[in-house]
Amino acid sequence: MKRSSAAAAAATPNISAPLSRVKKRSSSFNPIYVAAATLIFILISLGGTLLFFVHSSSNSNSSHGTTKEEGSVEQWQQSSQLRRREENLPIIVGIDSTTADKKKRTPLNTKGLLIRTNKIGDIRINFRPDLAGPTSIQYIIDVVQAAASSNNNNNEANNGPGVKCDRCNFYRAETKLLLQGVLAQHSIQSSSAVSLGPCPINNYQPKLECPPHDPNCGCHGPIMTKGMVGWAGGGKGPDFFINVFDKPVDWWDHQHTVFGVLDEASIRNVERAFDLPAHMAGMRMLDEPIPFSIELF
Numbered sequence: 001m002k003r004s005s006a007a008a009a010a011a012t013p014n015i016s017a018p019l020s021r022v023k024k025r026s027s028s029f030n031p032i033y034v035a036a037a038t039l040i041f042i043l044i045s046l047g048g049t050l051l052f053f054v055h056s057s058s059n060s061n062s063s064h065g066t067t068k069e070e071g072s073v074e075q076w077q078q079s080s081q082l083r084r085r086e087e088n089l090p091i092i093v094g095i096d097s098t099t100a101d102k103k104k105r106t107p108l109n110t111k112g113l114l115i116r117t118n119k120i121g122d123i124r125i126n127f128r129p130d131l132a133g134p135t136s137i138q139y140i141i142d143v144v145q146a147a148a149s150s151n152n153n154n155n156e157a158n159n160g161p162g163v164k165c166d167r168c169n170f171y172r173a174e175t176k177l178l179l180q181g182v183l184a185q186h187s188i189q190s191s192s193a194v195s196l197g198p199c200p201i202n203n204y205q206p207k208l209e210c211p212p213h214d215p216n217c218g219c220h221g222p223i224m225t226k227g228m229v230g231w232a233g234g235g236k237g238p239d240f241f242i243n244v245f246d247k248p249v250d251w252w253d254h255q256h257t258v259f260g261v262l263d264e265a266s267i268r269n270v271e272r273a274f275d276l277p278a279h280m281a282g283m284r285m286l287d288e289p290i291p292f293s294i295e296l297f
Contacts, residue, residue: 142185182240197258200222220254231259
């Protein structure tokens with residue numbers, strides 16, 4: 001059955017119609033939408049750029065801070081070494097080198113002397129500048145520092161605890177009374193460095209006949225009690241002794257400059273020396289002197 005041309009044309013789909021509508025729509029975008037899309041794109045781009053710069057700046061500051069910190073440590077070490085050379089401060093065995101760098105040893109910041117022995121153990125002397133005055137303490141400090149910088153302590157064989165001085169040993173042990181020794185370094189003269197201690201009594205009058213070594217019977221310190229340490233013979237060192245008599249030794253009167261006291265453990269170690277072989281030679285002398293090393297604390 002034949003259709004008319006008009007009917008055929010009506011029944012055939014108009015393919016060009018939807019295409020023409022699409023083209024018409026695409027050619028007529030709303031300018032508001034275009035502007036909004038452009039603005040969003042710009043904001044996203046700026047945000048990414050800003051984040052990049054913030055991150056880069058943070059990393060740069062962090063790296064710079066680490067470098068500054070490391071530099072400050074290095075500068076401190078260099079200035080510390082320079083200060084050490086300028087002040088001629090040797091590293092003292094038994095004292096942290098950092099501590100030695102930060103403060104020069106004086107009677108005010110040094111608590112005491114540690115004597116180390118192999119035969120009777122350690123002896124800890126707590127300084128008493130209030131009894132002796134500052135010069136006795138300063139002399140001991142000078143001896144330790146001079147010994148620490150001497151050739152004897154640069155030898156690898158002498159790198160044990162404490163420092164070895166030229167004459168540091170115990171040589172006399174009077175049973176239940178005292179242990180006597182010497183503390184000396186050749187480069188330090190005690191006679192010129194040490195002053196006798198102050199007298200604790202006003203208008204002192206000596207009670208005893210003056211001995212030959214102290215013809216004026218001066219008053220140089222307190223009546224000595226157990227554990228006190230003083231210069232021997234009423235003098236200025238370098239010989240010293242440790243009193244371990246149970247009662248105050250009033251027959252010595254006030255003749256001795258007392259520069260330190262011992263703790264109980266140190267007193268017990270001193271008393272061990274009385275069991276060592278000894279002989280009489282006017283005084284009870286040890287057959288073999290007890291050498292010791294020294295360090296400050």
